[in-house]
Amino acid sequence: MSDKIKKVSIIISKGGLDGVYPGLIMANGARMEGIEANLFFTFFGMDAIIKKRMGKIKIATVGNPGMHMPSLLGILPGFSAFATKMMLKTMDKLDIPPVPEYVEMIADAGGKFYACKATVDMFGLKKEDFCPQVDSIINVGKFYEISAGGEIIFT
Amino acid sequence: MAQKQYGTATVEVDAEGFMADFLQWTRDVAAAIAKEEGIAELTAAHWKVIDYIHKEFKENGQVPSIRKLNKSGVISTKELYDLFPGGPAKKAAKISGMKKPEGCV
Numbered sequence: 001m002s003d004k005i006k007k008v009s010i011i012i013s014k015g016g017l018d019g020v021y022p023g024l025i026m027a028n029g030a031r032m033e034g035i036e037a038n039l040f041f042t043f044f045g046m047d048a049i050i051k052k053r054m055g056k057i058k059i060a061t062v063g064n065p066g067m068h069m070p071s072l073l074g075i076l077p078g079f080s081a082f083a084t085k086m087m088l089k090t091m092d093k094l095d096i097p098p099v100p101e102y103v104e105m106i107a108d109a110g111g112k113f114y115a116c117k118a119t120v121d122m123f124g125l126k127k128e129d130f131c132p133q134v135d136s137i138i139n140v141g142k143f144y145e146i147s148a149g150g151e152i153i154f155t
Numbered sequence: 156m157a158q159k160q161y162g163t164a165t166v167e168v169d170a171e172g173f174m175a176d177f178l179q180w181t182r183d184v185a186a187a188i189a190k191e192e193g194i195a196e197l198t199a200a201h202w203k204v205i206d207y208i209h210k211e212f213k214e215n216g217q218v219p220s221i222r223k224l225n226k227s228g229v230i231s232t233k234e235l236y237d238l239f240p241g242g243p244a245k246k247a248a249k250i251s252g253m254k255k256p257e258g259c260v
Contacts, residue, residue: 034241
């Protein structure tokens with residue numbers, strides 16, 4: 001067998017449930033295999049670590065071809081909230097936790113959380129806006145430094 | 156199916172060393188598997204996890220997830236990672252004589 005992966009640095013750049021979950025699942029899965037995991041949140045992916053937002057992330061029902069339904073339906077008031085509720089219910093059954101609990105679980109497992117400096121500046125955010133699991137706000141250079149010697153995954 | 160010798164016990168294992176027949180599991184076998192996994196000694200905290208895994212397996216036919224272990228109050232995720240370094244779900248299952256966990260979480 002070839003060399004095992006020892007370290008991954010995962011970039012979460014997209015918002016919405018379908019934007020943030022894949023990266024969270026991969027990070028948690030990495031820790032479960034004893035792989036070092038860093039998470040770097042940028043652009044709308046950052047919602048997953050913003051205190052006020054992390055518990056309210058929804059699935060997009062408009063302009064999302066993966067939903068297999070006409071976008072016209074998706075614009076109905078409350079539809080996105082309903083679809084999100086259904087999806088979270090299914091995930092809970094599979095033991096996939098809601099975003100805030102997942103972030104806590106990955107941090108407890110030893111995963112490290114970082115926020116992107118450029119996005120923080122752009123959205124006018126402060127360190128206090130983030131959940132306590134966030135280690136620091138770093139720039140791209142620092143991200144590469146932290147990622148050295150591992151795999152980088154962009155989601 | 157491969158066989159493995161742990162002390163005086165011979166057990167059936169799969170290609171990755173997970174036990175194939177739980178009836179062959181004993182506390183001594185568990186301690187021997189733990190040693191192979193780099194855990195020198197099974198402490199009371201380890202046994203609390205192993206006992207809970209067995210209880211859940213008997214009741215639901217399933218090995219509990221890390222999340223369930225945490226939520227049930229048996230052990231925090233942090234402690235679990237400390238007790239079974241380098242892959243807690245897999246290692247705890249292996250030492251408990253369970254099959255390899257299939258889930259992603």
